[in-house]
Amino acid sequence: MKALAPGTVIFHRHRGYGVITHVNLLTGWISARFGSETRTLDLNLKQDEVQYADGEPILFRRTPPDRMPHARLMAMVRELHKAGYEKLYLYSWPKPSGLHWRWHLFTGQRNWMQRPWREGWYGSGADYNNNPVMGWGDSPGASTDELIHALAKFDPQGLAAALGRDEDHTAWFRGVCDVLLPGYMYSLDMARANGSGLQAAPPVPVVAVRAGMPSYAGPAIGWPPGWAGLWTRTHAMPMRRINLTGEPELR
Template identity: 85%
Template sequence: MKAVAPGTVIFHRHRGYGVITHVNLLTGWISARFGNEARTLDLNLSSDEVQHADGEPILFRRAPPDRMPHARLMAVVRELHSAGYQKLYLYSWPKPSGLHWRWHLFTGQRNWMQRSWREGWYGSGAEYNNNPVMGWGDTPGATTEELIHALAKFDPQGLAQALGRDEDHTAWFAATCEALLPGYMYSLNVERPPGGGLIDAPPVPVVAVRAGLPAYTGPEIGWPPGWAGLWTRSHVMPARRINLTGEPELR
């Protein structure tokens, strides 16, 4: 299915040609403006017979687009690994509400719990649902190659930090992509069972990235290299120290 995003020209049998102003990939509802009308019209992509400008029907229920960007990011990371950027890692985990999923690309040292944050290298499924781009200047529906070029143009210095070899992680990631793509993503979140402790090395949780897909029934996904011993404590980022003196701290 073609990209459905703000700016997409559509055709409605009663209103004629219009432009999408807002889209929610989670629900399938859009807002569109037609002609000189001041107000937008809310439409459902599954039942209101909305078409692309060239007449192709938008079959949201039968061929829904990805609700989360993680599978697209996995394809990007796999290609960059093949090109020698093996010190590139993708962390995925849900928001506390469980409604949306976060993603974080990081480079350099492989340290999952102490990973460095770099502006533009992390995002949320909540943002993606309303405007399906990564924020690098890419466009909705961009191919894996186009996403790689967009990322390289957005932050060449950051991507340069991913150059190097990490063969065991690259092998794990390639096998994971082979098992999950294009319809599923992995989560590196570990939930503590109610009233119990963390289970040592449980299977990696797998989640579908689009509506209508059955539950994942493929082979179990193991944890990436470097996770040994991380199941015994909470997986949270350390809080930044607060300096109330105004004096620079020595490191």
């Protein structure tokens, strides 16, 4: 099946040629603009007989698609670890609503709370539903190898920073992938039970990446190396000090 994303040219039997402006992979609905019309038309991929520009039918698969990219990212990071890029880490955590999970790839020092941010190395499952790409020039549905090559082409300097050894984290990550993939992902979220304080060592949350999948019932997942003790304080990124005087500060 070809890629299906905003910008794809389609053909509709009543409207003719058009361009997709919005895709929802969870429901199978798309929005498209035809000709010089200013408004978009909502179409159902299961019923409206939408085709690609060359006439190939667009068949919405019955199997629920991934609602978040975390499992694909985990598979990519595992392969990069095998290639020697062991200082590559994947942090994932839920939005306050709990409906979607964010993700963040970072390299260099393994500091879970003060992670360096690089453009294109982070995203949200909410954005992924509408535009199923990671953000570094990859295509929807790209394989693990294709994701790696796209990332290396997008930010070779950033990926080079992941070269090095981190054997304990690599072993932990490999074990987690063996247990969870391809249907589940981990979330490094320190949830409070019933509004109480942080627990000493709560179970690592595991979330299904596809709609309709049963709750995870496999073995418990341990926290990554370097996480011990982090649950004893508030998990918030440090804020830069605000200078209201306008005078330069001595450091």
